[in-house]
Amino acid sequence: MITTATMQTEVAPPPLRDADVEIKLDARHVNFWYGDFQALHDASLAVQARKITALIGPSGCGKTTFLRIFNRMHDLTPGTRATGEVLLDSHNVLSPDTDVINLRRQVGMLFQRANPFPKSIYDNVAYGPHILGWSKAQIDQVVEESLKDTGLWEEVKDRLRRSALNLSGGQQQRLCLARALAVRPEVILMDEPASALDPIATLRIEELMQELKKRYTIVIVTHNMQQASRVSDFTAFMLMNQKRAGEVIEFSPTDDIFNRPKDSRTEDYITGRFG
Amino acid sequence: MATTRTLFDQELAELKSGVVRMGSMVEQAIAESMRALVDRNNALAREVINRDQEVNELHRQLRERAFMIMATQQPVARDLRLIVSFQHMVLELERMGDHAVGIARAALRLNDLPQLKPYIDLPRMAEITESQVHEILGAVIEADQDRARAIAERDDEVDALYHKIWDELVGFMVQDPANVQRAAILLFLAKDLERIADRVTNIAEDVVFLHTGRIVELS
Numbered sequence: 123m124i125t126t127a128t129m130q131t132e133v134a135p136p137p138l139r140d141a142d143v144e145i146k147l148d149a150r151h152v153n154f155w156y157g158d159f160q161a162l163h164d165a166s167l168a169v170q171a172r173k174i175t176a177l178i179g180p181s182g183c184g185k186t187t188f189l190r191i192f193n194r195m196h197d198l199t200p201g202t203r204a205t206g207e208v209l210l211d212s213h214n215v216l217s218p219d220t221d222v223i224n225l226r227r228q229v230g231m232l233f234q235r236a237n238p239f240p241k242s243i244y245d246n247v248a249y250g251p252h253i254l255g256w257s258k259a260q261i262d263q264v265v266e267e268s269l270k271d272t273g274l275w276e277e278v279k280d281r282l283r284r285s286a287l288n289l290s291g292g293q294q295q296r297l298c299l300a301r302a303l304a305v306r307p308e309v310i311l312m313d314e315p316a317s318a319l320d321p322i323a324t325l326r327i328e329e330l331m332q333e334l335k336k337r338y339t340i341v342i343v344t345h346n347m348q349q350a351s352r353v354s355d356f357t358a359f360m361l362m363n364q365k366r367a368g369e370v371i372e373f374s375p376t377d378d379i380f381n382r383p384k385d386s387r388t389e390d391y392i393t394g395r396f397g
Numbered sequence: 398m399a400t401t402r403t404l405f406d407q408e409l410a411e412l413k414s415g416v417v418r419m420g421s422m423v424e425q426a427i428a429e430s431m432r433a434l435v436d437r438n439n440a441l442a443r444e445v446i447n448r449d450q451e452v453n454e455l456h457r458q459l460r461e462r463a464f465m466i467m468a469t470q471q472p473v474a475r476d477l478r479l480i481v482s483f484q485h486m487v488l489e490l491e492r493m494g495d496h497a498v499g500i501a502r503a504a505l506r507l508n509d510l511p512q513l514k515p516y517i518d519l520p521r522m523a524e525i526t527e528s529q530v531h532e533i534l535g536a537v538i539e540a541d542q543d544r545a546r547a548i549a550e551r552d553d554e555v556d557a558l559y560h561k562i563w564d565e566l567v568g569f570m571v572q573d574p575a576n577v578q579r580a581a582i583l584l585f586l587a588k589d590l591e592r593i594a595d596r597v598t599n600i601a602e603d604v605v606f607l608h609t610g611r612i613v614e615l616s
Contacts, residue, residue, distance in 0.1 A: 348471065380473050382610035394402045394475050 145209075146339040147173035147192060147229075147309055150342040152206035152216075153367075154187055154196070161187045163367035164206075167358055169309075174331060174340045176350035176376065179360035180391065184368020185343045188360070189311050192341065193220050193229035198271045210309070227254070230302030234314040236294035238286035238301075243269075243278050246286045246297055250305035265394065274331060292323025296330070303334075312342040316349065328353045351392055359388045405470050409479060412429065413538075414482050415459045416490070420534040423453050423490050426497035427530060427593060431523040433497035434504035434586070435516055442508070445501040452494040459487045478610060482603040486537065489596040489603075493530065496589040496596075503586040513569060513579040522558040525551060526590050528583045529597040536604050538560060545604035546599060549615040 147169040154162035162184045169175045171298050172378060177185040188198070194215060196202045207214045215225055227250070238246050247265045253292075256264070269275040274296050278289070286297055295315060312331075316324040331340060331353050350357055357379040359372045372385045383389045390396050425444050433442035463484045466472065472480055507513075529548055536544040566580040566587075598616050607615050 347473070351473070381477075383474060389474050392473050394405070396401055 144171040145169065146211070147187070147341070148207075148209040149192070150207040150209070151206060151289060152188070152191060152208060154184075154191060154205075155203045156199070157201045160365065162191075162204075162366040163363055163365070163369050165360075165368065165370045167370060167373060169341055170356065171339050172335055172337070173355040174335050174342060174353055175356045175358065176354035177341065177343045177358050178345075178347060178350050178391075179368070179371075180362075180396075181345075182366070183356075183360040183362050183366075185360050186313055187368065189341060189343050189373075190231075191216070191232060192309070192311055193226050194220065197222060197230065218377060227305045228307055229309040229311060230305070230307035231311045232295070232299055232302060232313070232315045235318050236291060238289070238294050238297050240285070240287060242283045243286045243289070243297060244282040247300050247304045249301060254305065262338055264304050264306075265276050265300075268304040269297075271303055271334070272296040272300040272301060273326065290323070292319050294324060295319060295323070295327060299327075299330070303338075307338065309339045309341065312340065314343055314345060317345065324349070351376060359383075359385070359391060361387055361391070402470075405466075405472075405476075408462075408466050408470070409476065412459065412462055412480070412483055415462070416486055417423065417430050417534055417538060419452060419455045419459065419487055419490050420530065420537070422448070422455070423493045423497065424527060424530045424534070426452065427495055427500070427523070428527050430497045430500035430504060431520065431527075432508065433501055433519060437504075437508040437512075438507055439508050442501040442504045446498050449498045452491060456487050456491040460484060463487075474610075475607075478607050482607045485603050486600050489599050493593050493596050496593050499589040500586050501590075503582050506582055507579060507586075510579055513576060513583065518558050518562050518565070519583070519590070522555055522562065522587065522590050525555055525558070526594050526597070529555075529594055533597050533600050533604070537600065540604065540607055542605045542608040545601035546615060549601035552594050552598050552616060555591060559587055559591040 145168045147167075148166040149165060149169075152162055152165045153160065165184070165188055167188070168173070180183050183287065190196050191204055192208055192215070196204065204216050206216070208216050210225070210228065213220070215229075239249060241249070244265055246270050248261045251261045251264050266275060269278060274293060277293065286294065289297060295318075299310075299315075308374065316327045328349065331342070334340060342350075342354065347388060354376045357376045358370050359379060360368050361371045363369050372379065372383060372388045374384070378384075379388060380392060383392065426448060429441055432438065433445065436536045463480050470476075517598060523580055529551055532548045533545065535541075564586065566597075569576040569580045585598050595616070600614050602613055605611065605615070
């Protein structure tokens with residue numbers, strides 16, 4: 123006999139907007155242009171607090187563009203324009219009155235290639251707190267805490283005044299993460315943070331992410347689908363539409379995206395049938 | 398959309414055809430083991446027993462191949478479900494092959510003794526079971542979950558016949574202790590058929606999983 127409970131074949135919709143779910147970053151109908159070229163079309167994404175959300179999709183689908191809008195990195199590129207809303211705790215970060223410096227403190231970023239300043243390890247982490255005018259004692263404390271949070275402290279505590287450029291690639295990337303953590307952000311954006319690292323350094327970053335998500339909200343762009351499936355709680359699959367503008371095709375809990383995607387384009391992509 | 402995983406798709410297709418080939422071998426073994434009983438054909442019974450080695454060897458090869466595909470291609474979603482389902486299906490088919498051997502062994506023992514009774518319900522039970530095996534292979538090929546569910550429902554018919562045969566054989570045992578040996582062998586034989594039908598249901602569950610990603614209980 124077939125029980126009715128087992129007849130269900132529809133995937134349950136993700137609880138992305140339940141009342142008891144805290145949405146940290148809420149992108150609503152975002153469109154984005156580089157000059158005349160529309161790079162993003164009507165993209166929405168409700169990022170849950172203290173979860174890891176991955177953006178995946180083929181090259182050119184707008185995932186990095188989308189990520190960079192979250193802390194207005196696109197302001198640095200002339201001729202760009204964004205419409206729609208990106209609510210950070212209900213404030214629209216796209217509105218002209220946004221304090222962009224403060225926004226980037228709240229929403230930190232880690233890039234594909236580690237980009238430490240040509241300064242000492244200490245000064246790299248102390249850079250943000252110093253600009254914010256924190257006391258020496260506060261800065262000392264936050265440097266130690268941030269390096270501990272990224273698992274670097276034991277490795278570098280005896281050479282804090284040495285150049286950060288002498289660290290290995292994986293250590294440099296963790297230093298950049300410590301630099302982002304030092305200003306007490308709420309959200310961390312990661313753009314292919316491990317693509318230039320070896321497998322061991324990659325796994326360290328991934329383990330670190332699991333620790334950090336207890337306190338921070340993380341959005342990661344990755345080409346590595348195994349990485350997305352390993353580390354993230356939610357995954358958004360993006361694709362270019364016919365006009366070459368990126369769109370969010372499917373956004374679900376990561377388990378569903380990698381086991382039972384609803385959209386055949388998602389399934390084709392994650393199973394390597396195109397892209 | 399042009400496929401970018403030609404080699405992988407080819408490996409999956411080969412795995413699938415291996416599963417179907419194994420299914421056909423098992424289907425034949427079940428049919429021939431029953432024929433060995435009904436026709437009192439000992440040579441055919443021995444053939445079924447010997448040929449089980451080929452089923453076992455194919456099982457081994459398919460498991461190895463499935464493992465290699467998983468290790469080298471990192472399948473996800475429908476691809477992963479396909480391979481995991483096939484792995485489970487070949488295990489069920491291998492066990493079905495063992496049940497066919499059980500029937501053939503029973504036939505060898507019974508064929509040396511006077512026939513206890515005309516075989517009526519047992520061949521009927523075997524007929525349904527064989528058709529279930531044949532049908533479920535079709536559902537695997539087509540990945541047709543509706544068909545798989547319908548096939549699983551026929552398990553009730555097999556169970557009903559099994560209980561009828563049980564009652565009848567126990568009656569024979571009660572009637573005359575001289576019947577006990579033959580009736581007991583026939584009971585084991587009926588149990589083999591009943592288990593084959595159960596394993597068809599397990600494969601039907603795999604087909605549903607393949608289609609939906611949900612692990613279901615169809616029995």
